[in-house]
Amino acid sequence: MKKFKRLIKRLFILLLILAAFLYLNNSSRLTKSRNEPPFLLAHRGMAQTFPMEEIENDTCTAEIIYEPEHPYLENTIPSMEAAFQAGADMVELDIKPTKDGQFAVFHDWTLDCRTEARGMVQDYTMAELKKLDIGYGYTADHGKTYPFRGKGIGLMPSLDEVLSQLPDKSFLIHIKSADSAEGTQLADFLSKLPKKRLEQLTVYGDDKPISALKEQLPGIRVMSMAALKSCLLPYIGIGWTGMIPSACKDTQLHVPEKYANLLWGFPNKFLNRMDSVNTRVILVAGDGGWSEGFDTKQDLQRLPQNYHGGIWTNRIDVIAPILK
Numbered sequence: 001m002k003k004f005k006r007l008i009k010r011l012f013i014l015l016l017i018l019a020a021f022l023y024l025n026n027s028s029r030l031t032k033s034r035n036e037p038p039f040l041l042a043h044r045g046m047a048q049t050f051p052m053e054e055i056e057n058d059t060c061t062a063e064i065i066y067e068p069e070h071p072y073l074e075n076t077i078p079s080m081e082a083a084f085q086a087g088a089d090m091v092e093l094d095i096k097p098t099k100d101g102q103f104a105v106f107h108d109w110t111l112d113c114r115t116e117a118r119g120m121v122q123d124y125t126m127a128e129l130k131k132l133d134i135g136y137g138y139t140a141d142h143g144k145t146y147p148f149r150g151k152g153i154g155l156m157p158s159l160d161e162v163l164s165q166l167p168d169k170s171f172l173i174h175i176k177s178a179d180s181a182e183g184t185q186l187a188d189f190l191s192k193l194p195k196k197r198l199e200q201l202t203v204y205g206d207d208k209p210i211s212a213l214k215e216q217l218p219g220i221r222v223m224s225m226a227a228l229k230s231c232l233l234p235y236i237g238i239g240w241t242g243m244i245p246s247a248c249k250d251t252q253l254h255v256p257e258k259y260a261n262l263l264w265g266f267p268n269k270f271l272n273r274m275d276s277v278n279t280r281v282i283l284v285a286g287d288g289g290w291s292e293g294f295d296t297k298q299d300l301q302r303l304p305q306n307y308h309g310g311i312w313t314n315r316i317d318v319i320a321p322i323l324k
Contacts, residue, residue: 087320
C-alpha cells in the first residue's frame with residue numbers, strides 16, 4: 001500500500017513538472033515581444049466584395065456584389081496599386097494560362113461571369129483577353145444596373161505586366177487549377193527572375209501544381225494543403241517540446257482561425273518559432289474554406305490580444321487604417 005502511495009505521489013509530481021514545462025515552453029507571455037504591425041495580405045487587391053453565405057464553386061460572384069464603395073476591380077493593376085497604397089504588405093492574385101503560353105491575371109475558370117465573352121481563358125490569347133471588358137458582369141441590384149460596364153476594357157493584365165509594373169512589391173500567386181503542368185509552366189516563367197525578386201513571391205494552390213513547381217524551384221515559398229498538413233500535423237504532435245518539423249521551414253502557412261488554438265504557443269510563441277525558420281504565418285478567418293477574411297472592425301475583435309502575425313483580408317481599405 002505504501003509503495004502504491006509513493007508511486008501515485010511520484011506520478012503526481014511528474015505531471016506537475018510536465019504541466020509546468022508545457023506552460024513555460026509554450027506560453028506567449030514568456031517569449032520575445034512582437035511590436036511590429038500585423039502583416040496584411042490583400043486578397044485580389046482592392047476588390048468588390050459579396051456575401052460569403054451559400055457560395056458554391058460555380059457561383060458568379062460578380063452578380064451578387066455589395067453596393068460599390070470604391071471604383072476598383074479585383075486582379076487589376078490599379079486595384080493592386082490601391083491596395084498597397086492603403087497599407088497592404090502583400091497582394092494575392094489569381095492566374096490562368098492563355099492560348100499563347102502566357103499567364104492572365106484572372107480569377108474564374110470561364111469568362112462568362114465577369115466579361116462579355118464566353119469560354120475558357122485558355123481559349124484566348126493575351127492580346128484577345130486585353131480587348132474584353134472585365135467589369136461587364138458586375139451588378140449589385142440583380143441586373144438592374146451594371147456600374148462597371150465599359151470601365152474594365154483592357155484591364156486584365158498578364159502576370160509579366162504585374163511583376164514589371166510593380167517591381168518592388170510582394171505577391172501571393174494563386175494557381176487556380178489542379179493541373180501539374182501549370183506548376184511546371186509557372187516554374188519556367190519564374191526561373192527567369194532574379195533571386196531577389198523571387199524572394200518577394202509566394203505561390204499557392206492545389207497539391208499537384210505546387211509540387212511540380214517546388215521540384216523545379218526548391219527555394220521559393222509555397223503553400224498547399226499538403227504543405228500545410230506536413231508542417232502543422234507533426235507540429236501539433238511535437239511542438240510542445242519546442243521542436244519545429246523540417247516541413248515548416250522556408251514556407252508560408254495559411255492557418256484557419258478555427259484551428260489556430262490547436263497550435264502549441266499560439267499566437268506569439270508559435271509566430272516566433274516560425275520566424276526562426278523563415279516561415280510566414282497568415283491567419284485566415286473561419287475554417288479557411290472560402291477565402292474568408294478579417295474584413296470589419298468586428299472581425300478584428302476575434303484576433304488574439306496584441307496579435308502581430310499575418311492577416312488575410314478582403315477589405316484592405318477598411319482594415320489597414322485600423323491596424324496601421
